[in-house]
Amino acid sequence: MPGVPPARYAYLGPEGTFTEQALRTLPAAAKADLQPCSTVTLALDAVRGGEADGAVVPIENSVEGSVPVTLDELATGEPLMITREMTVPIAFSLLARPGTSADDVRRVATHPHAAAQTRRWVALHLPRAEVVHTSSTAQAAFMLTREDREWDAAISAPVAAEHYRLATLATGIADNPDALTRFVLVSRPGPPPPPTGADKTSLVAFMREDHPGALMEILEQLAMRGVNMTRIESRPTGAALGNYCFSVDCEGHVDDARVGEALMGLRRVCADVRFLGSYERHDGIAPTIRPGTSDREFLDAAAWLARLRHGS
Numbered sequence: 274m275p276g277v278p279p280a281r282y283a284y285l286g287p288e289g290t291f292t293e294q295a296l297r298t299l300p301a302a303a304k305a306d307l308q309p310c311s312t313v314t315l316a317l318d319a320v321r322g323g324e325a326d327g328a329v330v331p332i333e334n335s336v337e338g339s340v341p342v343t344l345d346e347l348a349t350g351e352p353l354m355i356t357r358e359m360t361v362p363i364a365f366s367l368l369a370r371p372g373t374s375a376d377d378v379r380r381v382a383t384h385p386h387a388a389a390q391t392r393r394w395v396a397l398h399l400p401r402a403e404v405v406h407t408s409s410t411a412q413a414a415f416m417l418t419r420e421d422r423e424w425d426a427a428i429s430a431p432v433a434a435e436h437y438r439l440a441t442l443a444t445g446i447a448d449n450p451d452a453l454t455r456f457v458l459v460s461r462p463g464p465p466p467p468p469t470g471a472d473k474t475s476l477v478a479f480m481r482e483d484h485p486g487a488l489m490e491i492l493e494q495l496a497m498r499g500v501n502m503t504r505i506e507s508r509p510t511g512a513a514l515g516n517y518c519f520s521v522d523c524e525g526h527v528d529d530a531r532v533g534e535a536l537m538g539l540r541r542v543c544a545d546v547r548f549l550g551s552y553e554r555h556d557g558i559a560p561t562i563r564p565g566t567s568d569r570e571f572l573d574a575a576a577w578l579a580r581l582r583h584g585s
């Protein structure tokens with residue numbers, strides 16, 4: 274009998290990205306078929322098209338904020354679902370071809386988020402260098418191995434030095450060594466993973482039409498059910514200038530009564546709500562349940578209403 278085929282995971286590549294390190298924290302990754310993709314869009318399209326069972330992509334950094342392409346890809350197109358989040362310690366190194374010294378570096382390449390997190394170090398140590406943006410930190414390192422390279426150094430993960438046989442000119446060059454990047458595992462829509470007690474729910478709310486208090490109406494649906502938000506940001510929908518949707522993460526699981534009720538409320542007041550999944554929090558922090566918002570209290574209220582309606 275043929276065995277179960279290994280899971281296939283797409284990720285923002287090439288080999289040696291922080292995203293690959295995030296993917297490798299999944300126990301299933303050890304036996305999986307890992308597929309490096311050159312962009313977040315291609316990694317997510319591999320899942321949409323069925324060539325991969327899941328994709329790991331960066332979504333947010335504690336210093337630089339969200340990764341817009343990831344938020345926009347999840348908000349539009351064929352629906353996808355987040356089933357897991359993870360963080361990995363991010364340390365940046367300055368890599369170059371062996372024999373290069375820091376004085377030779379005229380152009381340095383890296384991912385925009387890495388550039389933002391090393392801005393002060395680069396200004397201090399490479400004041401004459403031009404910073405070039407690449408699709409990933411590992412892509413910047415990989416290009417250094419080619420004859421047609423257009424830069425002299427890359428800001429990458431330390432592991433990229435071994436992958437691409439590069440010299441390490443400096444290590445630990447992040448301006449804020451405690452910065453955290455969050456990555457998500459994305460799959461095709463299906464039943465969410467069961468609640469763990471320390472979960473997060475992600476969604477995108479599309480406003481009906483622009484009017485005073487439109488954002489407040491959205492927030493109200495969460496606040497009145499005691500649902501705590503962990504992130505909210507507006508993103509243009511692309512339909513017209515001034516047309517926005519709200520990308521929201523909140524505490525709790527879609528199976529929790531207060532989260533379910535908030536989602537129903539949003540469904541009533543918004544033009545559209547895209548549920549992006551409920552998944553275990555990377556930090557294991559359980560939400561504080563405010564009085565009147567526990568599952569038992571929602572159930573009790575529903576049972577009371579049923580009794581009123583039946584006259585019992």
Ligand SMILES: O=C(O)C(=O)Cc1ccccc1
Binds near residue numbers: 290291411
């Ligand atoms: O480019 C990479 O290596 C990535 O995985 C994206 C990224 C870039 C900077 C910090 C964290 C993740």
